[in-house]
Every structure is written in structure tokens, then in C-alpha cells.
Amino acid sequence: MKGVVGYQADMAHSMLFALGANAEKDRLLPSxxxxxxxAALDAAYKKIADAxxxxxxxxxxxxxxxxxxxxxxxxxxxxxxxxxDPNGRLDVTKHAGYWLRDGNGDLTKTMxxxxxxxxxxxxxxxxxxxxxxxxxxxxxxxxxxxxxxE
Numbered sequence: 001m002k003g004v005v006g007y008q009a010d011m012a013h014s015m016l017f018a019l020g021a022n023a024e025k026d027r028l029l030p031s032x033x034x035x036x037x038x039a040a041l042d043a044a045y046k047k048i049a050d051a052x053x054x055x056x057x058x059x060x061x062x063x064x065x066x067x068x069x070x071x072x073x074x075x076x077x078x079x080x081x082x083x084x085d086p087n088g089r090l091d092v093t094k095h096a097g098y099w100l101r102d103g104n105g106d107l108t109k110t111m112x113x114x115x116x117x118x119x120x121x122x123x124x125x126x127x128x129x130x131x132x133x134x135x136x137x138x139x140x141x142x143x144x145x146x147x148x149x150e
Contacts, residue, residue: 006057009099010117011090012064012080014052018044021068035066035089042094049098053108059099060117061139063088080120082131083138093141100146107147114139 018041020027028044035041062080065087081088102108116135118126125131 005055007052007055008058008060009049009052009056010060010062011092011095011099012060012062012117014048015045015064015066015090016068017048019066041089045090045095046098046103050103053099053102053110056099056111058113058115059096059111060115061092061096061135061142062117063090063092065089080117082121082125083134092138093145096142097146100142109147114142 016022017026018028019033020029020031028047029040033040061083063083063085065081065085066089083092097105100108100111116139118131118135121131
């Protein structure tokens with residue numbers, strides 16, 4: 001049921017597939033992966049986006065510092081960090097393009113929504129105008145780089 005039932009891509013959470021956070025045997029990056037290996041991260045992230053993009057209806061611009069949290073031994077989730085966090089592992093504008101463009105780099109214009117997931121942040125962060133200035137600035141950069149318009 002493409003276009004009816006789909007995937008909500010969150011940049012921060014999707015990165016965890018590459019790290020094998022919830023399925024070690026399916027990890028795309030080696031267990032000794034070094035964050036300085038940008039090409040390996042890009043290739044793994046692109047592979048994830050290429051596989052899930054046909055089912056993706058909603059896209060969340062987000063940043064992740066590469067850590068997880070959760071209770072128990074499964075269902076770990078990505079630790080969102082603020083968009084300008086110096087520990088952020090994603091090049092937000094570049095990596096958003098893997099979702100907004102097809103495997104050949106052509107714009108798909110299939111996303112219905114581009115938004116930001118603020119559920120991981122305390123109210124003080126969400127109530128700060130600086131937070132919104134930064135995230136909206138990042139979303140405009142994504143839009144301008146990848147030509148997304150409703």
C-alpha cells in the first residue's frame with residue numbers, strides 16, 4: 001500500500017540502523033567504526049535511505065550524537081541532540097539529501113512533510129526562541145539544497 005502505509009524517516013533514528021543498535025547482526029558499519037570515516041558513514045546512510053525511501057511519507061530533520069538509550073537489552077533509540085551540537089555526527093543538509101533525492105541524486109519530491117522531532121528535549125529547550133531559530137535555519141538549508149516545496 002505505497003503512499004498509504006509508510007515509514008516516517010527520522011535522520012537521527014535512521015542512523016542507528018547503520019550502527020546495528022537494535023540488530024547487531026544487520027549492522028552496516030563495522031563494530032570498530034571510526035566517526036572520522038565519513039565515506040563509510042555516507043555509504044551506509046545512503047543504503048538505508050535507498051531501501052526505505054520508497055515507503056517514506058514523512059521526513060524529520062534531526063541530529064544525532066551516535067549514542068543510544070533505552071531500557072533493557074533492545075529497543076534502543078537514538079539520542080537526538082540539538083541541531084548545532086558539536087558532537088552531532090550527521091551533516092544534516094547533506095544526509096537529508098539521501099532521503100529527498102533518489103539513488104541517482106535526482107529530486108523525488110515525494111515527501112509530504114518535512115519537520116523536526118523535538119520530543120527528546122526538555123521544555124526549556126523547546127521554549128527557547130534560539131532553538132527554533134537554529135532548527136528552522138537548518139530546515140531552510142535542507143529545503144534550499146534539495147529543492148523541496150509542497
